[in-house]
Amino acid sequence: GQNIDQPTEMTATEGAIVQINCTYQTSGFNGLFWYQQHAGEAPTFLSYNVLDGLEEKGRFSSFLSRSKGYSYLLLKELQMKDSASYLCAPKGGSQGNLIFGKGTKLSVKP
Amino acid sequence: DAGITQSPRHKVTETGTPVTLRCHQTENHRYMYWYRQDPGHGLRLIHYSYGVKDTDKGEVSDGYSVSRSKTEDFLLTLESATSSQTSVYFCAISDVGRNTIYFGEGSWLTVV
Numbered sequence: 319g320q321n322i323d324q325p326t327e328m329t330a331t332e333g334a335i336v337q338i339n340c341t342y343q344t345s346g347f348n349g350l351f352w353y354q355q356h357a358g359e360a361p362t363f364l365s366y367n368v369l370d371g372l373e374e375k376g377r378f379s380s381f382l383s384r385s386k387g388y389s390y391l392l393l394k395e396l397q398m399k400d401s402a403s404y405l406c407a408p409k410g411g412s413q414g415n416l417i418f419g420k421g422t423k424l425s426v427k428p
Numbered sequence: 429d430a431g432i433t434q435s436p437r438h439k440v441t442e443t444g445t446p447v448t449l450r451c452h453q454t455e456n457h458r459y460m461y462w463y464r465q466d467p468g469h470g471l472r473l474i475h476y477s478y479g480v481k482d483t484d485k486g487e488v489s490d491g492y493s494v495s496r497s498k499t500e501d502f503l504l505t506l507e508s509a510t511s512s513q514t515s516v517y518f519c520a521i522s523d524v525g526r527n528t529i530y531f532g533e534g535s536w537l538t539v540v
Contacts, residue, residue, distance in 0.1 A: 349527070359533070360531040360532060360534050363528055413476075413484065414526065416473070416529060418472070421470060
């Protein structure tokens with residue numbers, strides 16, 4: 319079967335660092351996406367990892383371990399505008415489509 | 429921003445009526461998708477298309493049909509709307525490699 323697990327909610331302080339974890343089980347794994355979604359808006363693409371390791375992109379970094387079925391999104395120097403839901407989505411299954419987790423709602427407080 | 433337009437953006441309809449949502453892209457991308465998003469669930473794939481007239485079912489396809497007669501348009505039809513189909517519907521597109529998938533702004537559908 320296919321299963322994605324990430325925390326439902328997290329809270330962090332402005333200026334701090336937060337790590338959002340995601341564990342997954344999926345057949346035919348072929349990469350993992352992270353999306354940001356503000357309330358009432360569409361998901362926006364943050365990162366795509368295919369190989370093991372850390373990918374850094376400005377304040378956001380994403381890590382993948384394929385052998386462990388594990389990924390995390392690291393957000394540095396948190397800003398109030400980072401308050402949003404973060405969606406983990408491995409690509410796989412028989413059709414090679416994205417399978418979305420329920421998302422982690424991050425609240426950034428002053 | 430990816431050139432994706434969804435219409436209508438908001439709609440209220442009555443149970444039992446047919447409803448069609450339209451997704452239009454200007455990127456000439458091969459793949460197009462329809463997802464729904466509900467509280468307590470992640471985004472769930474309804475149907476997707478991998479080319480003109482080539483479509484396939486996703487995870488939650490019952491009660492929905494799709495058509496793609498040209499590259500730029502992907503239509504989602506609720507043949508007889510039910511209250512359980514009240515949701516936010518997102519269209520998405522991706523190129524052949526499917527390494528980046530972009531979402532439209534969403535269509536809010538309420539079935540009363």
